[in-house]
Amino acid sequence: MTAKPKRKVGVRARLAGLLIAPARRAMDLIDIPMHALQRRLGTGGVAAAMLAPNMLVFGVFVLFPMFLNVLYSFTGGGALFLNERVFVGTLQYETLLDCGSYADPATCREDRFWRAAGNTAFFVVIQVVALVIVSLMTALVLNREMRARGFWRAVFFFPVLLSPVVVALIWKWILQRNGVLNAMLVPLGIEPVLWLVERQWAMFWAIFVAIWAHLGFYTLILLAGLQAIPRDLYEAAEMDGTSRWRALTRITLPLLWPSLVVVILLALIRAVQVFDEVFVLTGGGPGTATLFLVQYIYETGLAQQVRNLGLASAASILMALVLIVLTLLQLLAAARRERRENR
Amino acid sequence: MTGKMVLPAALAAMLGGSAFAQEPVELRFMWYSDGNEGEVIADLVSRFEEENPDIRVVLDNVAYAVIRDQLPVQLEAGQGPDLARVTTLKDLAPHWLDLRGLVEEPAYWEENFGNYLDWMRPEGSDIIPGYMTQLTVTGPFVNRTLFEQAGVELPGEGATWDEWAAAVNEVAADQGIPMPLAIDRSGHRFAGPAISMGAQFIADDGSPAIIDDGFKAMAERIAGWHEDGTMSPEIWGSVSGTTLRAANEEFANAQVVMYYSGSWQIGQFAETIGDAFDWAAVPNPCGPAACTGIPGGAGVVGIKYTEHPEEVARLMDWLASEPVLKEFYERTLFLPGHAGLTASGLEYQSDNPSVKESLDTFVRSVGQLAPLANRMPAWDWANIVYFATVSRLGQVVAGELSLEDAYRRIEEDVDQQIAEAQR
Numbered sequence: 069m070t071a072k073p074k075r076k077v078g079v080r081a082r083l084a085g086l087l088i089a090p091a092r093r094a095m096d097l098i099d100i101p102m103h104a105l106q107r108r109l110g111t112g113g114v115a116a117a118m119l120a121p122n123m124l125v126f127g128v129f130v131l132f133p134m135f136l137n138v139l140y141s142f143t144g145g146g147a148l149f150l151n152e153r154v155f156v157g158t159l160q161y162e163t164l165l166d167c168g169s170y171a172d173p174a175t176c177r178e179d180r181f182w183r184a185a186g187n188t189a190f191f192v193v194i195q196v197v198a199l200v201i202v203s204l205m206t207a208l209v210l211n212r213e214m215r216a217r218g219f220w221r222a223v224f225f226f227p228v229l230l231s232p233v234v235v236a237l238i239w240k241w242i243l244q245r246n247g248v249l250n251a252m253l254v255p256l257g258i259e260p261v262l263w264l265v266e267r268q269w270a271m272f273w274a275i276f277v278a279i280w281a282h283l284g285f286y287t288l289i290l291l292a293g294l295q296a297i298p299r300d301l302y303e304a305a306e307m308d309g310t311s312r313w314r315a316l317t318r319i320t321l322p323l324l325w326p327s328l329v330v331v332i333l334l335a336l337i338r339a340v341q342v343f344d345e346v347f348v349l350t351g352g353g354p355g356t357a358t359l360f361l362v363q364y365i366y367e368t369g370l371a372q373q374v375r376n377l378g379l380a381s382a383a384s385i386l387m388a389l390v391l392i393v394l395t396l397l398q399l400l401a402a403a404r405r406e407r408r409e410n411r
Numbered sequence: 412m413t414g415k416m417v418l419p420a421a422l423a424a425m426l427g428g429s430a431f432a433q434e435p436v437e438l439r440f441m442w443y444s445d446g447n448e449g450e451v452i453a454d455l456v457s458r459f460e461e462e463n464p465d466i467r468v469v470l471d472n473v474a475y476a477v478i479r480d481q482l483p484v485q486l487e488a489g490q491g492p493d494l495a496r497v498t499t500l501k502d503l504a505p506h507w508l509d510l511r512g513l514v515e516e517p518a519y520w521e522e523n524f525g526n527y528l529d530w531m532r533p534e535g536s537d538i539i540p541g542y543m544t545q546l547t548v549t550g551p552f553v554n555r556t557l558f559e560q561a562g563v564e565l566p567g568e569g570a571t572w573d574e575w576a577a578a579v580n581e582v583a584a585d586q587g588i589p590m591p592l593a594i595d596r597s598g599h600r601f602a603g604p605a606i607s608m609g610a611q612f613i614a615d616d617g618s619p620a621i622i623d624d625g626f627k628a629m630a631e632r633i634a635g636w637h638e639d640g641t642m643s644p645e646i647w648g649s650v651s652g653t654t655l656r657a658a659n660e661e662f663a664n665a666q667v668v669m670y671y672s673g674s675w676q677i678g679q680f681a682e683t684i685g686d687a688f689d690w691a692a693v694p695n696p697c698g699p700a701a702c703t704g705i706p707g708g709a710g711v712v713g714i715k716y717t718e719h720p721e722e723v724a725r726l727m728d729w730l731a732s733e734p735v736l737k738e739f740y741e742r743t744l745f746l747p748g749h750a751g752l753t754a755s756g757l758e759y760q761s762d763n764p765s766v767k768e769s770l771d772t773f774v775r776s777v778g779q780l781a782p783l784a785n786r787m788p789a790w791d792w793a794n795i796v797y798f799a800t801v802s803r804l805g806q807v808v809a810g811e812l813s814l815e816d817a818y819r820r821i822e823e824d825v826d827q828q829i830a831e832a833q834r
Contacts, residue, residue: 145834148487154834174816177823180652183811245589245645246664265644267809352651354644355809359651367652370480373502373794374832 141381146374153378160382181383183356184364187271191360192339195275199335200328203283207290208320221291225284235281236348240264243273243349264350267357274346274358281345282338286331293327294320322409329402333395340391361387435467436722441482441495443475446678448544448743455739459729466722486714493717494727496544498709500531502794507531507540508713513724514539520731523750530788531710541712542731543748544739548773548780549603549673549704550695551575552680556688557668561585565693572604572632572696576641579668586668590643592636593658594671596650596805598797603705604671605629606781607698612796613783619792619825621800622818625700630804630814637808648808653798659683662690673704674773678744681766692769695776703781707788708748746773792829799824 106114136150141160143153168175173182210221227235242248243263250260263269297320305315321328343362346352352359352367361383369380442452449472456468471492478497485491486506497503511517520539521528531540558565561582566574576592583591594600602612609625636642646658662670663683674692684690695704711730713723729735733751740747741760747753759770787793803817803824812820 144831146832148484156834174812179820245666262645265649350651351649351654351656353654353805353809354648354650355806355811356651357809363651370484371653372828373798374828375483376828376831378831 137381137384140377141385142378144378148375148377156378160378161386163379164382164386178379180356180359181361181364184359184361187357187359188340188342188361190271191275191278191342192336195278195339195342196332196335198275199279199282199286199339200332202279203286203290203331204324204328206283206287207294208316210287210291211294224287227281228284230281232281232344233348235277236345239273239277239280240349265354267354270350270354270358274342274350277345277349278339278342282335286335289331289334290324290327293324297323325402325405329398333398336394336398337391340387340394433465435465436719437467437469438494438717438719438722438726439469439471439492440726441471441473441478441492443473443478443496445475445675446682446743448678448739448745451739451742455730455735459726462729463725466726468726486716489716491714491716493719493723494541494711494713496709496711498707499794500540500708500710500712501789501791504531504533504536504540506715507538508715508717508720508723509538509540510713510724510727511539513720514728523733523752524731524748526750527708527710527748530708531712534791541710541727542736543708543710545675545708545743545745546706546748546777547674547708547746548706548776549600549671550692550773550776551669551671552662552676552690552692552769553579553669554662554665554667554688554690556690557582557586557588557665559689566696568694569697569702572607572698575669575696576632576636580641582668588666588668590645590658590661590667591641592669592671593642593646593661593667594633595658595673596647596654596656596801598794598800599705599707600671600673601629601633601800601804602787602793602797603695603703603784604632604698606705606783607695607701607703608632609698609700611783612793613786613790617791619796619829621796621821621825625698627814627818628698630807630817633804634807634814644808647805651802651805653802673707674746674769675709677766677769677773680769681744681761681763684765686763690765690769692772694772695779701781701784702779703784704776705784705787706777706780708746710748744770746770746777792825795825795828795832796821799828 102114105117109117139150140153142155142157143150144156144159145152145154147153164178164181166177167173167182170176170182173179173186176182206224210217210224214220230238240247244250245260245262247263249263254260261269263273301319301323302315305319310318341362342360343366346358346360347363347366350358352363365380365383365387368376368383440456442449449470453470453472456470460466460468478495479499482491482495482497483499483503486503491506494508510520514520517539520542524539524542527543527546528539532538553565555565558578563578563582563585566578570578579591582588594604602610605626605628606612608628609623610629611620611623611625614620633642633647637644637647645661646656650656657672658667658670659672659676659679661667662672663680665688677692680690695702711727713720713727717723730739731749733749736747736749737752737757739745740749740752741757744759744761744766747757759767761767799821803812803820806812806820807814807817
């Protein structure tokens with residue numbers, strides 16, 4: 069019978085044990101009241117008690133203001149406090165929805181709301197589609213073996229770290245009459261273009277800047293999704309002689325779908341809420357060419373001489389409804405796809 | 412005293428001393444700046460604190476947008492600073508502190524600020540809410556160097572808007588300047604020229620009567636000047652809604668031949684332009700009815716929700732006293748809103764001849780204001796009309812609305828705002 073070899077405990081492990089020991093002691097101490105609490109409340113009760121502070125904060129700072137918003141939308145007058153405001157029923161909603169033809173904002177009583185709604189819809193469709201495609205392409209490129217990969221990933225992520233106001237100011241300096249872009253075009257014999265004053269260009273740059281500013285965030289999510297796909301799937305496909313395009317459509321995209329759903333959902337919500345960058349970049353102009361719903365709500369509720377909080381609240385409720393419907397549709401589509409794949 | 416006894420005694424003295432020393436009362440003073448007035452008021456306030464060690468003043472230097480957008484919300488909630496420098500003197504008047512029983516000599520305030528107290532009082536009231544940090548008048552500045560280089564004579568006093576438009580176009584064409592004429596994107600700036608064209612704005616009963624031939628004459632010019640290139644869409648057409656867009660930077664960069672703004676720009680131009688080119692304020696161009704700008708200004712008011720009304724009154728008494736106010740106006744290059752100082756005259760602290768000439772021009776223009784222009788700052792609905800005007804004319808410039816549609820929308824917007832205010 070041979071003697072069992074004695075396990076050698078390394079210095080590093082001992083040191084780690086020493087460092088962890090106080091934490092273990094602390095956890096043991098916490099264990100005492102937790103056991104008492106669990107005996108008293110049961111397992112579910114403890115979970116509820118743990119969640120309660122967070123739910124309280126959520127309730128006070130999110131749910132309660134949302135509830136107040138609904139109440140404000142049924143009131144009128146210039147007063148700030150709800151108890152001093154006049155109940156007007158559905159008047160604010162009727163004002164917003166009073167249109168000869170919804171396709172023509174000029175026929176609507178609150179034409180700026182409908183212009184803002186149209187602009188927002190256009191922005192959401194173009195920006196989200198473009199953002200998802202560009203983010204996906206960027207993630208696919210950054211996922212490949214390449215030189216200075218960390219550097220390139222940082223380059224694409226850098227704009228995410230900037231404040232939206234800074235982003236807008238940088239681009240404003242680039243795009244103004246005497247800005248960098250015109251300074252580059254003039255030597256080529258091209259007349260200076262008023263990029264932020266011509267309607268189509270203003271919308272183009274609003275979308276472009278929004279994509280530039282947020283691209284890194286969505287790329288990062290997709291990159292994480294790509295890295296979670298097992299490499300052996302690609303190796304097997306390669307051995308079977310699968311083309312790159314087929315690998316992309318049959319392996320990458322289906323397995324990336326959960327990440328794509330998250331990206332589309334977040335991009336969609338963020339696009340509907342677009343405000344800060346565009347407000348600083350174009351101020352909603354020229355005219356109302358880049359006026360979006362949140363700016364309309366802000367101006368109606370806060371930047372008028374008589375702050376029309378009722379109308380602004382009603383507009384924000386309508387916007388929230390659209391957002392909820394879009395989110396539900398998105399989630400339904402994702403769930404249906406998942407069910408189909410599981411079958 | 413032994414060493415053992417000295418330490419406890421010193422500690423006791425320190426503790427006792429601190430217990431009995433009274434903490435100074437803290438006043439929050441919300442302030443915004445266009446030029447150097449933030450530095451000047453900080454200097455004055457620190458002198459006040461030296462003379463009044465029982466009061467500490469925290470000067471909150473904020474952007475004008477905070478005064479315009481956030482202060483009203485704070486006031487509606489019964490909060491806000493102890494005193495503030497504001498331009499919406501009339502609209503927020505219900506929130507001002509009545510200083511009548513608090514200042515040392517109410518008669519001094521009535522005598523020297525009486526002309527402007529109605530601008531900051533609630534309708535029908537006779538309270539003393541504050542004093543004017545500056546009287547302003549809207550009016551044009553010109554880049555005189557460009558006129559000289561183009562060999563175009565500067566239109567003189569009494570020249571019409573159309574004559575000015577022709578002259579600035581000639582200069583711009585000769586000198587390759589992108590903006591012959593720029594007017595701040597503001598209903599307030601539009602109002603003076605519109606009154607010159609014959610606009611009435613106020614009906615006999617005090618309600619708005621906006622769209623008339625005079626208003627249309629100026630609105631048509633704004634639209635026409637954008638079509639023929641006299642005005643660039645970069646100012647009126649570049650933003651949306653009620654957003655103020657000034658052209659001061661473009662003027663300072665010599666991109667504008669004639670810039671219609673107001674007397675508050677003088678201090679800033681003295682710093683930003685300096686002697687880079689010759690500039691000066693010129694008399695308001697004329698229309699068939701007048702050659703007027705619009706008066707206005709900024710004032711310091713006490714906020715009635717303050718917990719320290721007596722200390723607020725002491726600070727305001729000090730700041731509004733003749734020698735202090737004289738120094739303030741002279742250092743900031745502001746037109747005086749104080750009858751005594753207007754009569755005795757000021758020695759503005761600038762060697763720049765453009766500054767002196769511009770101040771003289773604006774002081775003269777105060778005496779030439781149309782009676783209707785003088786009524787506007789005290790009119791309840793003035794800002795509602797200004798906001799609706801700029802919002803809708805901005806859409807005309809951007810090609811979204813016809814002038815006829817804009818007129819209809821302006822009236823609807825004003826009616827809606829008034830209905831909401833009166834609900």
